[in-house]
Amino acid sequence: KAGVTQTPRYLIKTRGQQVTLSCSPISGHRSVSWYQQTPGQGLQFLFEYFSETQRNKGNFPGRFSGRQFSNSRSEMNVSTLELGDSALYLCASRYWDGNTEAFFGQGTRLTVV
Amino acid sequence: AQSVTQLDSHVSVSEGTPVLLRCNYSSSYSPSLFWYVQHPNKGLQLLLKYTSAATLVKGINGFEAEFKKSETSFHLTKPSAHMSDAAEYFCVVSDLGYGNKLVFGAGTILRVKS
Numbered sequence: 001k002a003g004v005t006q007t008p009r010y011l012i013k014t015r016g017q018q019v020t021l022s023c024s025p026i027s028g029h030r031s032v033s034w035y036q037q038t039p040g041q042g043l044q045f046l047f048e049y050f051s052e053t054q055r056n057k058g059n060f061p062g063r064f065s066g067r068q069f070s071n072s073r074s075e076m077n078v079s080t081l082e083l084g085d086s087a088l089y090l091c092a093s094r095y096w097d098g099n100t101e102a103f104f105g106q107g108t109r110l111t112v113v
Numbered sequence: 114a115q116s117v118t119q120l121d122s123h124v125s126v127s128e129g130t131p132v133l134l135r136c137n138y139s140s141s142y143s144p145s146l147f148w149y150v151q152h153p154n155k156g157l158q159l160l161l162k163y164t165s166a167a168t169l170v171k172g173i174n175g176f177e178a179e180f181k182k183s184e185t186s187f188h189l190t191k192p193s194a195h196m197s198d199a200a201e202y203f204c205v206v207s208d209l210g211y212g213n214k215l216v217f218g219a220g221t222i223l224r225v226k227s
Contacts, residue, residue, distance in 0.1 A: 004156075033215065043203065043217040056214050090156060092215065101147060102215060104157040 002027065004093045006105035013112050018079040021108045025072050025093030031055075032074040033102065034066060037088040046089075049074050081112045115140045117204050119218035127226045132176075132191040134221045136204030139185060146187045147205040147215075148178055157203065163187065174198070199225045 005024040013019050025032050033056075034046040045058040049068035066076040078085055088109050092102035120135040138144060145164045149157040161172025168180040178189045187204060204218040 031213070035215075035217075042219050045214045045216070048214060058214070092157075094213075101159050101162050103159070104149075106156040 004091055004103050004105035006089075006091050006108050008108060009106065010109045011111065013081050013110065015081055015083060015112060017081050018077060019081060019110060020075055020077050021089055021091075021110075023074045023076075023091030023093075023105060025074070025091075026095075026103055029093040029095050029103075030072055031094035031096065032068055032072060033092040033094070034074070034076050035090045035092065036060075037090060037107070038086075043090070046076065078110075083112050086110060086112045115144070115206050115208055115216045117206050117216055117218035119202075119204050119221050121221050122219065123222045123224065125224040125226060126194045128196055129193050132189070132194045132198065132223065134189040134202050134204075134223065136187045136189065136218060137185055138187060138204070138206045140206055140208045142208045145207045146178075146180060147207070148172065148176070148187075148189050149203045149205060150200045151203065151220075152200045160189070160202075194223075194225045196225050196227060199223055 007022045031050045033048040035043050037043045047066050048056040052068045063079045068074045088107045090107045091105045094100050094102045116139045118137045147162045148160040150160050151157050160176050161170045163170045163180045171177045176191045178187055180187050201220045201222050203220050205215050207215050
């Protein structure tokens, strides 16, 4: 079956702009989580959506938001971009709960200039 | 709170020798534990998982890990390293008591010398 698809793969934005990233999970998976990966901070949890509801949220400012659609596809949005938002953003797809493994997409590389 | 400590940021081994990547975790409930691998400019691939069944877990590509509750450890091993094993490895904990979110260790970069 198809894996987790993230689009776009690469983005370059300028400070102050906003950006929307997309994630299509594995068919049948209802949980989608987002992670930010940077060399300095490693992998940090942004938020998790399950059945269109945000189930968990990490410690990020309100500029970071997300949503999930009825087909489980998810988007995350970052407004008023800052240079420090440059990172690899990874989406993880899970069937149900914490005992099941997460499958990751290839990520979206965001560069803010 | 959950946390994961990967005890080595870099490990270097010769091809054909054993690999040991060390991981300690902290969790108040009954955790699930995972090891993921990330090759350069790639996403994360699951190597193996522990979810309260057998404490010795076998994964892909000859890797295995042993869950030791008394030591709160989940070390990753492989009997014989291959050049293709060179990558970054992440130990991850997930706990239903903490909303299922994955908490990652800082990562261990494995270098394999020919």
